[in-house]
Amino acid sequence: MIAAINQASEGQADIPPVEVMLEGAKERFGQFFVTAVDEDERETEAAIVYMLETTERRALENQINQSQKMEMVGQLAGGIAHDFNNVLSAIMMANDFLLNAHKPTDPSFQDIMQIKQNATRAATLVRQLLAFSRRQTLRPQVLDLGDALSDLTMLLRRLIGEKVKLDLSHGRDLWPVKVDVSQFEQVIVNLAVNARDAMPDGGKLSVRTANVSAEEVAQAAYKGMPVADYVKIEISDTGTGIPAEIREKIFEPFFSTKEVGKGTGLGLSTVYGIIKQTGGFIYVDSELGKGTSFQIFLPRHIVVAEVQPEPQATNGSAKDAAPAAEAPKPRADLTGQGTILLVEDEEGLRALNARGLRSRGYSVIEASNGIEAMEALEECNGELDLVVSDVVMPEMDGPTLLKVMREKNPDIKIIFVSGYAEDAFEKSLPENQQFAFLPKPFTLSQLVAAVKETMAPQ
Ligand SMILES: Nc1ncnc2c1ncn2[C@@H]1O[C@H](COP(=O)(O)OP(=O)(O)OP(=O)(O)O)[C@@H](O)[C@H]1O
Ligand SMILES: [Mg+2]
Secondary structure, three states, rough: OOOHHHHHHOOOOOOOOOEEEEOOOOEEEEEEEEEOOOOOOOOOOOOEEEEEOHHHHHHHHHHHHHHHHHHHHHHHHHHHHHHHHHHHHHHHHHHHHHHHHHOOOOOOHHHHHHHHHHHHHHHHHHHHHHHOOOOOOOOOOEEEEHHHHHHHHHHHHHOOOOOOHHHOOOOOOOOOOOEEEEHHHHHHHHEEEHHHHHOOEEEEEEEEEEEEOOOHHHHHHHOOOOOOOOEEEEEEEEOOOOOOOHOOOOOOOOOOOOOOOOOOOHHHHHHHHHHHHHOOOEEEEEEEEEEEEEEEEEOOOOOOEEEEHHHHHHHHHOOOHHHHHHHOOOOOOOOOOOEEEOOOOOHHHHHHHHHHHOOOEEEEEEEEEEHHHHHHHHHOOOOEEEEEEEEOOOOOOOOOOHHHHHHHOOOOOOOEEEOOOOOOHHHHOOOOOOOOEEOOOOHHHHHHHHHHHHHHOO
16 A cells, blocks of 8 residues: 555556455455646645445455355366266276175185275265265155154264254244255254264254245345245254354365364265255354354245156166165075167276176177167167166267157167266156166166166066
8 A cells, every 4th residue: 555655656657456454343345546646746645545445346256256166166076076976887897796706705805895895985975076066866855844854853863972962943834845855864964963073062953943934035135045935944053163264165075174084074065065956045154162053945845736757757776776875685686688778988887887787697789879879779670678878978868869769669668877967867858758767876786676677567
């Protein structure tokens, strides 16, 4: 500032404006424009200074920057996760071959199991990233949040331990919302775990639900939230609070203040992604030393009397195919017969999947894109029992392929395989089309189970 005035008093023109923070209780900013005065007046005046207050403009710019940053990080994360899913699929598939070829008494068996466990862990991380970038598979259903939270009570109590008191209070006659139950549970669990970590010496965790009508929203003017009916879930703790400097970073992936090994920094980014993908909003309020409160708003679901198209869009086998949900089940007979057309543009992955399916007794025709798939369909003259196809492919994507194939053969069965959300392509499908869905990455047994279930006569 002084330098600028000095420059002006020397008669210099075009002095760049100076941005400063103004003194006072509240954080305020101003921009000073300094211009020189005419030479003969310089005796009495050094310079002319204008000031524009820029506090509001700055806040707005910050807000835009922040949301652009989240958007970009989300895209990046989603892109990486997508490629990673292919890599992991190949690892898991090759590992399954190894497992099949080695007995548990084999000295290598433990190492192979290690690879499997770590690949599964990596798959879980990828799913969290996909959740953040809002590209994961959601299975929304209409539900009462009060019920969903009551079901979680036991788990929450165990999670937060004995030192932290749990205080649940539900609003009456909560409106229904449409969410993916397991994702919603993930949101609550992540927030509860954070709250617990913020209260090492104990405290209170409150979970409250309430209806918030459009009028209330209009009055309260929540940032960026359209006026409509919502159901609010508030999760508050009496913990350390979040310092103002990091408050806008907490939703970023990999932002963590916890020691290495304690936190990956994906908890809140997962929460953020799930809430956004569900069409909701999340806000945080925090006071240092007093506690933190997260407020989630989910749009009220208006129940319309119509047939729900979702259940037919998916197939039971796909639901259980998520790697983390893998539970030791009695070994089912996973061999079968029939001809499968396998469409996948990634060569390595296609070869592995084909090998896996062949090892279980199926005949497999491979195609690396939609055009090849159509040719193969033509050649085998309808002698095809099932199509297993990637969704995102160059030239012709999965949904387009399905449409063209069904025009020729309306009964053809198909499993879509993808690391992306189902609803990303559900829109581009003609209504009432049946197909099964298998999220990437998957193990050999998950693939074969899905194949078997889809091929079974209905
Ligand atoms: N309830 C809370 N009270 C105080 N600080 C919090 C609270 N919730 C989140 N934070 C802060 O936000 C950071 C990011 O949270 P996030 O859940 O994304 O990651 P993490 O808990 O560090 O790791 P992860 O959840 O992946 O194990 C935390 O490290 C912590 O500093
Ligand atoms: Mg966390």
